[in-house]
Amino acid sequence: xxxxxxxxxxxxxxxxxxxxxxxxxxxxxxxxxxxxxxxxxxxxxxxxxxxxxxxxxxxxxxxxxxxxxxxxxxxxxxxxxxxxxxxxxxxxxxxxxxxxxxxxxxxxxxxxxxxxxxxxxxxxxxxxxxxxxxxxxxxxxxxxxxxxxxxxxxxxxxxxxxxxxxxxxxxxxxxxxxxxxxxxxxxxxxxxxxxxxxxxxxxxxxxxxxxxxxxxxxxxxxxxxxxxxxxxxxxxxxxxxxxxxxxxxxxxxxxxxxxxxxxxxxxxxxxxxxxxxxxxxxxxxxxxxxxxxxxxxxxxxxxxxxxxxxxxxxxxxxxxxxxxxxxxxxxxxxxxxxxxxxxxxxxxxxxxxxxxxxxxxxxxxxxxxxxxxxxxxxx
Numbered sequence: 001x002x003x004x005x006x007x008x009x010x011x012x013x014x015x016x017x018x019x020x021x022x023x024x025x026x027x028x029x030x031x032x033x034x035x036x037x038x039x040x041x042x043x044x045x046x047x048x049x050x051x052x053x054x055x056x057x058x059x060x061x062x063x064x065x066x067x068x069x070x071x072x073x074x075x076x077x078x079x080x081x082x083x084x085x086x087x088x089x090x091x092x093x094x095x096x097x098x099x100x101x102x103x104x105x106x107x108x109x110x111x112x113x114x115x116x117x118x119x120x121x122x123x124x125x126x127x128x129x130x131x132x133x134x135x136x137x138x139x140x141x142x143x144x145x146x147x148x149x150x151x152x153x154x155x156x157x158x159x160x161x162x163x164x165x166x167x168x169x170x171x172x173x174x175x176x177x178x179x180x181x182x183x184x185x186x187x188x189x190x191x192x193x194x195x196x197x198x199x200x201x202x203x204x205x206x207x208x209x210x211x212x213x214x215x216x217x218x219x220x221x222x223x224x225x226x227x228x229x230x231x232x233x234x235x236x237x238x239x240x241x242x243x244x245x246x247x248x249x250x251x252x253x254x255x256x257x258x259x260x261x262x263x264x265x266x267x268x269x270x271x272x273x274x275x276x277x278x279x280x281x282x283x284x285x286x287x288x289x290x291x292x293x294x295x296x297x298x299x300x301x302x303x304x305x306x307x308x309x310x311x312x313x314x315x316x317x318x319x320x321x322x323x324x325x326x327x328x329x330x331x332x333x334x335x336x337x338x339x340x341x342x343x344x345x346x347x348x349x350x351x352x353x354x355x356x357x358x359x360x361x362x363x364x365x366x367x368x369x370x371x372x373x374x375x376x377x378x379x
Contacts, residue, residue, distance in 0.1 A: 041085070041331075041346060041368070046093050049366040053350055054097035060352070060362045062325075063105065071107045072098075073323035073355070081333030081346055090329060090348065109319050119316055126313045133310045137294055138181035141205075144296070144306060147189055157193045157201035159297070162208045174292070179205070203305070204297040212289040212315070289315045325361065326353045343371040 057063065063070050074095065077087040098106050110118070141147070147154050158175050179192055193201055290313040296306040327350065334345040345367070352362040 041083070041370075045346075045348075045366070045368055046090060049090070049348055050093040050097040052366060053094060053364055054101060056364055057098060057327075057352060057362060058102055058106075062361055066105070069107050070105060070325065071109070071323050072325050072327050072352075073109050073320040074111060075326050075328035077328070078330040081331045082335050082344070083331075083333070085331070087331075090331075091327070094327075094350070109323065111318055111320065115318070122316050130312050133292075133312060134178055134181050137308060137310055138178060138185055140308060141182055141294075141296065141306075142185045142190065146203075146305070147186070150189070153189055153191045155191050155193060155200060155202045156205050157198045157203075157299075158195060159198075159204045159206035161206060161292075175205075178294075198299075201299045204299055205294070206297060207292055207294040209312075210291045210293060210309075211286065212291070213286065287316055289313065323355060326355050327351070328353065340373050341371065342373075343369060345369045 074091050077090055079085060079087055095108055099108070158179060161175055182190055183192065193199075198204070289311065291309055291311050293307060293309045295304045297304050329348065329350040332347045332349070336343050346369070347365055347367045349363065349365040351360050353360055
C-alpha cells in the first residue's frame with residue numbers, strides 16, 4: 001500500500017474516533033444529546049421522546065379544534081424497568097415541550113411545588129372571606145322589614161349555635177362577631193340581651209354550622225361530652241378513662257382488656273374522653289366546605305321567620321377537578337445479561353385519557369435498545 005493510502009486510512013480512523021466520542025468542552029460540558037456512559041436511557045432519549053410526542057398531542061382533534069384552553073393533569077409515571085430513575089424528568093421535559101409550542105392553549109396544574117405556600121395563601125384569604133360574609137349577613141338582618149318597620153328597638157337574644165355534622169368551630173366567638181357587626185349597622189334599632197339571657201327577647205338569633213360531608217367532621221362536640229359526663233355523675237358511674245360494661249356475646253371489644261369484678265366478666269374499652277386524647281382523626285381540621293345557616297326565630301311561637309345560608313370556607317383542592325385530560329406514562333423494560341455484557345430494551349409509553357369516560361384519546365411509545373458492559377445506575 002502506498003503512502004497516500006495509509007494517510008487516507010488514518011484520516012478515516014480519526015473521523016470515526018471523533019464521531020464516537022462526545023465533544024467535551026474545557027469546562028467539562030457536553031451536548032445534552034450526547035452521553036459519555038453507555039447503556040440505559042440517556043438525555044437524548046428523553047429529548048427525542050418529548051420532541052416526537054409533543055406535536056402529536058397538540059394535533060389531536062380534542063385539543064387542536066378547541067378554541068379555548070385545555071387543562072391537563074399529570075399522573076405519576078410508572079417505572080416497570082430495572083433502572084432507578086427520577087420519573088419526573090420525563091413528564092417535565094414533555095410538559096416544557098407542550099407549553100413552549102401550544103401558544104397558550106394548554107394549561108397544567110401545579111401538583112407538587114408550592115403546595116404548602118398555596119394552602120397558606122388560601123387559608124389567609126378564607127379569613128377575609130369569613131369577615132366579608134359576616135358583614136353581608138349583618139347587613140341583611142339589619143335591613144329586614146320587621147326591623148326597619150318597628151317603632152321600638154328589636155330585642156334579640158343569642159341562642160347557642162348548633163353543629164350539624166361539623167363540630168370544630170368556635171361557635172361563641174362566631175356569634176359574638178356577628179352580634180357586634182349587627183350592632184354597628186343597626187343604629188339602635190336592634191338591642192341584644194346579655195349572653196345567656198332570653199327573657200324579654202322579641203327574637204332569637206341562632207343558626208347551624210354545616211359541613212358538606214356525609215360524616216361527622218372534626219373533634220367531638222364539647223357540649224356532647226359535658227352532657228355525657230353529667231349523665232355518668234348522676235348515675236354514680238366512674239369518670240375514669242375507660243368505660244366498664246358487662247361483656248356480651250358478639251360485642252366488638254376485640255383486643256381490649258377483660259377483667260372480673262365480683263365474679264362478673266366485664267370489658268374495658270376507651271371512653272369518649274380517651275378517644276379525644278388519642279385519636280388524631282378526631283382532632284384534625286377537616287378540609288371540607290363549611291357553611292352557616294343563620295336563623296331568626298320568633299320568641300313566642302318558636303318559628304323561624306328568616307333564614308340565610310352563607311359559605312364560610314371552601315374546600316381547598318389542587319384544582320385537578322377542572323382537568324379536561326390526564327397525561328400518564330410508563331417505562332417498561334426487558335433486560336438480558338451474560339457475564340458483564342447486558343442489553344436493555346426499553347419502551348416508554350404515554351397516554352392522554354378523558355377523566356370522565358376513561359377513554360384513551362391518544363397513545364404513543366418510544367422504544368430503544370442499548371447494550372453495555374456493566375450496570376447503569378441513575379441518581
